[in-house]
Amino acid sequence: MVKAKKTVYIDLDNTLADYLGMCDQMHISPAEAKHTIGFFKQLRPMPGAVESYEKLNEHFNVYILSTGPWSNPHSLCEKVEWVKEHLPSAYKNIIFSHHKDLCRGDYLIDDSEKNGAKEFAGTHIKIHSPEFPDWNSVIRFVFEKENI
Numbered sequence: 001m002v003k004a005k006k007t008v009y010i011d012l013d014n015t016l017a018d019y020l021g022m023c024d025q026m027h028i029s030p031a032e033a034k035h036t037i038g039f040f041k042q043l044r045p046m047p048g049a050v051e052s053y054e055k056l057n058e059h060f061n062v063y064i065l066s067t068g069p070w071s072n073p074h075s076l077c078e079k080v081e082w083v084k085e086h087l088p089s090a091y092k093n094i095i096f097s098h099h100k101d102l103c104r105g106d107y108l109i110d111d112s113e114k115n116g117a118k119e120f121a122g123t124h125i126k127i128h129s130p131e132f133p134d135w136n137s138v139i140r141f142v143f144e145k146e147n148i
């Protein structure tokens, strides 16, 4: 019998896309960046993020789950453009929400506990925490847990 694929959600800012790195480069604060038109489109992928996304995509149903700043709706367009450029295999698999806990699934890879991440019913993998310092540690954890 073929096992049904599990579902993985992945956050964008500071998980797949290097938000803070671009703040440093542009000499602006993270709060300021939120409202800066054109900011989100320019972000570089986090180290290992694209490769990790592709690895997960081979074994799971993967969705990008991101929150767009309420004050800057342009960010939503920019995030779609970013995903088209860097993760073309995420075709139509983007969800925007301020309530990530409403998404049903097995894993949420997210650097933050905000916007419902902490309340997510599956396993919240908090990337850039002591337990999961980078993408390698995330992939190792998920693949070990799922016997891949």
Ligand SMILES: [Mg+2]
Pocket: 011, 012, 013, 014, 015, 110, 111, 112
């Ligand atoms: Mg984030």
